[in-house]
Amino acid sequence: xxxxxxxxxxxxxxxxxxxxxxxxxxxxxxxxxxxxxxxxxxxxxxxxxxxxxxxxxxxxxxxxxxxxxxxxxxxxxxxxxxxxxxxxxxxxxxxxxxxxxxxxxxxxxxxxxxxxxxxxxxxxxxxxxxxxxxxxxxxxxxxxxxxxxxxxxxxxxxxxxxxxxxxxxxxxxxxxxxxxxxxxxxxxxxxxxxxxxxxxxxxxxxxxxxxxxxxxxxxxxxxxxxxxxxxxxxxxxxxxxxxxxxxxxxxxxxxxxxxxxxxxxxxxxxxxxxxxxxxxxxxxxxxxxxxxxxxxxxx
Numbered sequence: 571x572x573x574x575x576x577x578x579x580x581x582x583x584x585x586x587x588x589x590x591x592x593x594x595x596x597x598x599x600x601x602x603x604x605x606x607x608x609x610x611x612x613x614x615x616x617x618x619x620x621x622x623x624x625x626x627x628x629x630x631x632x633x634x635x636x637x638x639x640x641x642x643x644x645x646x647x648x649x650x651x652x653x654x655x656x657x658x659x660x661x662x663x664x665x666x667x668x669x670x671x672x673x674x675x676x677x678x679x680x681x682x683x684x685x686x687x688x689x690x691x692x693x694x695x696x697x698x699x700x701x702x703x704x705x706x707x708x709x710x711x712x713x714x715x716x717x718x719x720x721x722x723x724x725x726x727x728x729x730x731x732x733x734x735x736x737x738x739x740x741x742x743x744x745x746x747x748x749x750x751x752x753x754x755x756x757x758x759x760x761x762x763x764x765x766x767x768x769x770x771x772x773x774x775x776x777x778x779x780x781x782x783x784x785x786x787x788x789x790x791x792x793x794x795x796x797x798x799x800x801x802x803x804x805x806x807x808x809x810x811x812x813x814x815x816x817x818x819x820x821x822x823x824x825x826x827x828x829x830x831x832x833x834x835x836x837x838x839x840x841x842x843x844x845x846x847x848x849x850x851x852x853x854x855x856x857x858x859x860x861x862x863x864x865x866x867x868x869x
Contacts, residue, residue: 574622574625574645574648574649574652574740577622577652577653578622578623578740578743581615581618581619581622581656581744582619582743582744582746583747584656584659584660584663585615585616585747586746586747586748586751588608588611588612588659588663589612589751589755589831590751591608591666592831592834593755593758593759593761594759594760595760596670600666600670601669603669604665604666604669605835606835607665607669608662608663608666609831610662611658611661611666612659612828612831613828613849614655614658614659614662616828616849618652618653618654618659619747620821620824620856620857621648621652621856622648622652623740623741623857624644624648624856624860625641625644625648625737625740626737626740626741626857627813627814627857627858627860628641628860628861629641629737630734630737630813630814631862631864632861632864632865633864635730635733635806635810636725636730637725637729653687653691654688656687657687657688660683660684660687661681661683661687662680663683664676664679664682664683665679665680667679727803727806728801730801731793731801731809734789735789735790737813738786738790738809738812738813738816741782741786741817741820742786742787744820744824745779745782745816745823746783748775748779748820748823748824748827749783751827752772752775752779753776764833764834768830768834768839771826771829772826772827774822775822775823775824775825776823778820779819779823781819782817782819782823785813785815785819786816788812789805789809789812789813792808793805793809818854821850824850824853826846828845828846828849829842829845829846830842832846
């Protein structure tokens with residue numbers, strides 16, 4: 571979970587700043603190809619952010635907060651692939667900046683940036699990759715830990731709440747990235763050029779993200795004020811519901827602003843809305859559908 575937080579903190583910076591150029595006056599100076607590349611980069615990084623948040627709802631819905639071999643395997647798989655979207659996003663950002671600066675071969679710059687990120691994030695680790703070590707950790711150490719947990723009657727409530735609060739902190743970077751962008755957009759030159767429908771879509775996204783922000787911070791306040799810092803089963807249930815509700819509204823906020831930038835690119839409101847709804851469906855399917863399916867399979 572802590573490793574996932576590191577990835578999310580890096581991803582939120584990339585995603586949050588990637589939206590900003592659309593509302594700057596210099597954005598219109600980019601070639602159409604560069605504008606499309608910027609949009610593709612945002613789409614890929616948004617999917618990457620959605621992917622990195624998968625373990626949180628799965629842990630609470632499918633495993634009820636217990637530490638199991640399934641959540642370990644899922645989190646490991648998410649981390650294995652989680653940096654790929656941001657490597658592509660960095661590469662496409664390199665293309666856009668190179669194009670804006672008038673460099674003749676922006677594609678070459680993008681390739682170098684992407685390969686540099688992939689080399690440090692994957693090739694360096696794969697050089698010492700040992701499949702037998704991963705098998706040993708999964709089969710021996712984690713299975714033994716799960717066996718001991720079952721014998722003890724489940725994961726201790728203190729450990730459950732510790733993991734729940736970590737998962738709230740995992741979701742918070744995604745919320746921060748969107749809320750910071752959405753609040754400042756109103757005062758940027760490009761916002762006034764949006765159609766009224768796009769402005770209202772942006773307002774709707776801001777409202778959804780604000781709700782998500784309030785909800786994901788609430789467990790910390792509730793834990794101190796209502797429970798006096800005591801770890802109880804009641805707090806775990808309340809915190810889980812707040813976390814899942816925050817993710818529900820975060821999905822709306824992410825989708826709404828993707829609709830806005832598509833409209834800014836010249837796509838019709840209808841097709842922008844269809845694309846935004848597709849993003850929303852994908853996020854809910856990964857976050858809640860996978861968790862509910864895992865919950866039914868465990869019965």
